[in-house]
Amino acid sequence: MIARPAVEASGVSKRFGSRDALRDVDFIARHGQLHGLLGPNGAGKTTLMRVLLGLVRRDAGSVRLVGRDLDAMSEPIPDRVAALIDTPAFYPYLSGRANLSLLARLDGETRTRAGAIDRALEQTGIEARADDAVGSYSAGMRQRLGLAAALIRSPQLLFLDEPTSALDPAGARDVRAVARRLADEGAAVVLSSHDMAEVEELCTMLTVMNDGRVVFSGSVDELRTLAPAAVHVLRTSDDCTALSVAAQRFAVKATPIAGGGLDVSAPIEALDAYIMGLGRAGVAVRHLERRTRSLESLFLELTGHTSPDSGVPAPVDAEQLHESSVAS
Amino acid sequence: MSLRGSVTVAGVERSKLLAQLKVRIALAACAISPFAFAAAMRLQSNLPTDTLFGRSVTDSGFAIPLVVLGFAALWVFPVLAGIVGGDVFSAEDRYGTWSTLLTRSRSRAEIFAGKVLTALAFSATAVAILATSSVAAGALVVGRQPLINLSGVVLPPGQATARVVLAWVSVLPPVFGFTALAVLISIVTRSSAAGVGLPAVAALVMQLLAFLDSPAIARQMLMTSGFDAWHGFLTEPSYFGPLLYAMTVSLLYVVTCLAVAYRLLLRRDVGRQ
Numbered sequence: 001m002i003a004r005p006a007v008e009a010s011g012v013s014k015r016f017g018s019r020d021a022l023r024d025v026d027f028i029a030r031h032g033q034l035h036g037l038l039g040p041n042g043a044g045k046t047t048l049m050r051v052l053l054g055l056v057r058r059d060a061g062s063v064r065l066v067g068r069d070l071d072a073m074s075e076p077i078p079d080r081v082a083a084l085i086d087t088p089a090f091y092p093y094l095s096g097r098a099n100l101s102l103l104a105r106l107d108g109e110t111r112t113r114a115g116a117i118d119r120a121l122e123q124t125g126i127e128a129r130a131d132d133a134v135g136s137y138s139a140g141m142r143q144r145l146g147l148a149a150a151l152i153r154s155p156q157l158l159f160l161d162e163p164t165s166a167l168d169p170a171g172a173r174d175v176r177a178v179a180r181r182l183a184d185e186g187a188a189v190v191l192s193s194h195d196m197a198e199v200e201e202l203c204t205m206l207t208v209m210n211d212g213r214v215v216f217s218g219s220v221d222e223l224r225t226l227a228p229a230a231v232h233v234l235r236t237s238d239d240c241t242a243l244s245v246a247a248q249r250f251a252v253k254a255t256p257i258a259g260g261g262l263d264v265s266a267p268i269e270a271l272d273a274y275i276m277g278l279g280r281a282g283v284a285v286r287h288l289e290r291r292t293r294s295l296e297s298l299f300l301e302l303t304g305h306t307s308p309d310s311g312v313p314a315p316v317d318a319e320q321l322h323e324s325s326v327a328s
Numbered sequence: 329m330s331l332r333g334s335v336t337v338a339g340v341e342r343s344k345l346l347a348q349l350k351v352r353i354a355l356a357a358c359a360i361s362p363f364a365f366a367a368a369m370r371l372q373s374n375l376p377t378d379t380l381f382g383r384s385v386t387d388s389g390f391a392i393p394l395v396v397l398g399f400a401a402l403w404v405f406p407v408l409a410g411i412v413g414g415d416v417f418s419a420e421d422r423y424g425t426w427s428t429l430l431t432r433s434r435s436r437a438e439i440f441a442g443k444v445l446t447a448l449a450f451s452a453t454a455v456a457i458l459a460t461s462s463v464a465a466g467a468l469v470v471g472r473q474p475l476i477n478l479s480g481v482v483l484p485p486g487q488a489t490a491r492v493v494l495a496w497v498s499v500l501p502p503v504f505g506f507t508a509l510a511v512l513i514s515i516v517t518r519s520s521a522a523g524v525g526l527p528a529v530a531a532l533v534m535q536l537l538a539f540l541d542s543p544a545i546a547r548q549m550l551m552t553s554g555f556d557a558w559h560g561f562l563t564e565p566s567y568f569g570p571l572l573y574a575m576t577v578s579l580l581y582v583v584t585c586l587a588v589a590y591r592l593l594l595r596r597d598v599g600r601q
Binding site: 016046050054055057074075076077079081084085086088089091092093094096102103105106107108146149153217221223229 | 332336337339340345346349367423424425426427428429430431432433434435436437438452461594595597598599
């Protein structure tokens, strides 16, 4: 028997005034997976999370969390669903520990009392400041406290909205470790980010959003196979000759950059051969630098940031994208 | 929505309130100010003769809580009602904690009910402290002499105590009405300043409207009229009609304000848009 997904959202739409924040969004996240929710600022990632958690009323669509239909705003989120949305906020006149204690009381679970709170404080590295008033915490510490507040719910489903945005590198590493551990223990972790590298490092599944729509949904591996070649900036002693050498090679696409140099897009083997070919043609390579990684290139393409004439891409799943990629 | 969930939320809200300095100061002021008033009356030669029972404050300790009651009805009760009622929802906006609160295992209905219960309980507690302190101040500073009521009948201490307690209990319905109004303002404006201040402004406006040449029924529809309902307990024979009006009117305010407030909270989108 296949376990039900932790999150099943179908046809979710939301308008704020005249702006479509979400348009017919389908979203599925499964237990044991780290699911990345990727998109530029304003793509709709946070709004989608808020709709899934019942914080924002959806105009259309259905949402099911850990097997339970979420009826818009009238029900609490199911037990063992937790979230860290934006920079989490707490009561500044209370200590971190007192805040967690109040939240645990709201959950009404005796298991979330003292022991679990201490464990969560330890896991998130704020036990030393746990008895200080939250008003004295930095944004990073509040983010850690937010994660602790999520952990005391022993989540089977955890939403993390840009959880490392206010953290130093060590803090970001700790958060990623916690997310990975929870997924290893069978929880579904939905992590939103606009940082492709973070999502690529952590997640196995990925949903890319742009302008309120899903423009890709599938595994990171699927996306990787579809990704175009990385783009490099090349400066040579003779850009004209370099351009004509590129034109002779099928796998290499070179375009001049205003002010000198070329944008070169090619798989790594073809790039190697092209650089050697330049040497044979008497062209000196003065500078070669990777501008975008391959997945980043695809992400930018999907979110309409590379080709100005492409407009907003239509929603596609991995299969459709693969077909169009092969055809081109 | 479960009763247990609402009570849980109310317990959490109570813990938050007790941790706030302003709440402790307000309750302390309720406890101390009647003693200060009684002491001042004892020391000064001028009496508040334009206030009901003002002439009796040095003759009977039971007059002290009645004078305090008449004075509190002007603006103290609406302010007390606003201190928690006008802040209990908007504080979540001020601290940005709605997302934190609504991602726990409590529904919006439970959170609403728990917060409203807390606001009503605070208002009742503040009135109770003020009443107890006033009665104690009168008894300790002036004494438990018999009280002459508004019809000139002498009430022995036991009877006077019962009437004074009943008088204080009678202001609870309009206090709850102002608390509900503060809750509504708190949710609509998302501003604690408005939530705390506007109920007092509304009370002043109602008191001004009471002076207008309008039908009696219109004046009775003003919540502030309920603060005078106790006058009927201190006459011979006693009359309770104004109290029934006050209870009905206050109930109307409570139900209307809370129904609108609940509807607004239920439909609110939480977070940046």
